[in-house]
């Protein structure tokens with residue numbers, strides 16, 4: 001054995017000892033959590049307080065156990081050595097020894113930061129950064145980056161071998177699910193991940209620059225660093241489609257975080273599933289910020305004024321409320337500035353009183369007529385004044401009686417109906433008259449028309465949300481019970497605080513604040529976590545929101561997202577060059593300034609970790625065709641596989657895909673088609689899930705995903721379908737990590753002339 005091999009073997013050996021010992025600590029921590037859980041479950045009966053205590057402890061130990069289980073794979077992945085001979089191990093979680101000394105630093109802790117930010121020019125006091133590669137619990141490889149050779153011992157210098165950890169990670173076959181990259185976070189990504197919680201951060205970067213992966217690690221980092229604030233309010237991740245959410249769904253659990261709500265714009269209105277599709281023209285109009293005026297106008301139309309006086313026939317009497325009184329009552333109800341369904345209470349109350357007065361007047365009138373008929377010369381000693389005799393109590397009694405009359409109810413509902421968002425928007429979009437009268441000039445409202453009862457689309461969801469804001473709910477009963485629940489909650493909080501203090505667990509830092517615990521274990525939702533409660537509540541105010549593929553959101557969708565995060569603590573991740581939706585963003589300022597007035601910061605990611613240089617050269621041509629001022633991201637590696645074009649009928653697709661599968665060996669093939677050819681391609685290739693070897697997707701579905709080999713079908717069709725220009729084709733050709741094939745029947749578009 002040479003000296004060098006000898007030194008390397010020794011280093012492996014020594015790291016193995018450390019890693020085995022760290023796993024031993026992990027096992028001990030698990031055993032403790034399990035024992036604590038058994039002990040808690042072993043207790044039975046007791047007072048209500050004892051039950052709360054039990055739930056608090058059981059919940060916490062379960063969470064702790066889940067977190068300890070999540071970090072089994074790759075527990076420790078790095079080590080940093082300082083010039084004074086000290087070394088620190090970095091891992092997925094922090095661990096301490098029996099003396100409470102830190103033996104493994106959580107990757108999110110400040111002490112781990114040098115592992116990510118040290119560079120040759122600015123090593124920050126480090127002499128070496130070491131990556132450890134683990135297979136199960138075995139150390140199978142070591143990569144060293146040396147910053148100060150002089151500062152290292154002779155023995156250590158002999159172990160300086162191995163390939164760069166990043167490139168090794170990037171070469172791995174794709175599994176269909178995004179994995180975490182804690183071991184290889186790059187310095188510019190680290191800046192994104194650890195950026196302050198306050199305010200809005202925009203992460204702009206080309207395809208494959210790690211925007212998504214950095215945003216997810218940022219979620220884990222923020223939850224670690226601001227756990228108190230964020231566990232209580234929750235973190236929301238908004239992605240472009242359900243497939244993408246499944247693709248990224250494993251990253252946070254693998255980092256030990258399960259308390260994040262993931263959703264798409266189409267799923268943000270509880271109870272509505274967006275299954276319909278808008279034409280691009282309709283999507284543009286629906287996404288226009290002026291639609292907020294349209295929705296508000298539609299609601300005003302429903303607060304109607306009768307054409308003449310309001311007349312309700314009841315038991316042979318005509319109850320007449322003059323038109324100007326109706327208008328007055330409407331204006332009064334509007335003036336309170338409550339949401340429509342809440343202001344309705346006021347309107348109904350006032351209107352019923354008017355109808356009660358009208359009834360008295362009508363009765364008086366009919367009695368007078370009766371008298372006239374009986375006696376032509378009535379005694380005028382005591383004129384009748386039923387209306388004037390009504391006091392408040394009479395009015396209340398009469399109002400309640402009238403409210404029970406269907407004719408009265410119908411008439412009042414006609415003037416100020418109780419509305420659901422679904423009814424308001426559904427009826428608006430199927431009524432040309434209503435649209436015509438409320439749409440501002442210049443807005444092509446005809447694009448919105450559709451049959452009554454048509455399926456909801458993604459573009460409808462922000463309209464429903466807008467409507468829900470304006471309509472509100474008559475929640476006075478809920479508010480009363482919420483006040484009561486609040487009082488009980490305060491009691492529980494106090495009690496939980498006492499439990500935590502008396503058991504000493506608060507000091508150990510294992511548990512969070514008592515109010516969080518008390519909230520989670522409240523009787524009204526003991527089994528629900530913050531994430532679950534937040535997901536079911538349209539008006540939930542999140543502590544932080546991450547929007548991925550943010551360029552796709554329309555102005556109306558932004559209104560909805562911003563409502564979910566009143567503190568405006570946001571991470572906005574996207575690439576303006578990949579905007580596929582014609583209602584999407586042209587610039588970040590245009591999107592964010594209406595809410596943040598310039599108070600947002602931007603980080604740019606410029607290195608592409610996905611697509612090898614040969615494929616990126618093709619993508620660069622496409623980018624230059626529609627955005628010549630933008631530089632494509634620079635590929636971190638060359639793959640040696642030159643993209644190819646195949647002219648053939650679509651029927652040849654199965655054979656070509658087989659060939660691609662054979663060439664990549666391990667990994668997945670993505671067939672990305674134009675919208676027009678998607679159905680045909682799907683028929684030729686068996687339908688498959690995300691993890692299957694082959695997936696057939698439209699460009700919209702493939703957004704954000706990646707495959708070892710990509711077959712782009714019908715590039716001319718993809719170019720033609722994109723309302724914005726070459727953006728869709730740019731997305732399609734940047735999905736591959738290793739191989740790109742373009743299939744066409746009638747020749748390649750000019751922008752792909754580099755491929756042959």
Ligand SMILES: Nc1ncnc2c1ncn2[C@@H]1O[C@H](COP(=O)(O)OP(=O)(O)OP(=O)(O)O)[C@@H](O)[C@H]1O
Pocket residue numbers: 166169170178179181184185186189205206207208209210211212213214575578609610703704705706734
């Ligand atoms: N630091 C890193 N270490 C290892 N792999 C990385 C790193 N950064 C990014 N990657 C990998 O590069 C690929 C692209 O990352 P990601 O999907 O986050 O890019 P993106 O900028 O969101 O791309 P797109 O705009 O196309 O959606 C992923 O496989 C990701 O795991």
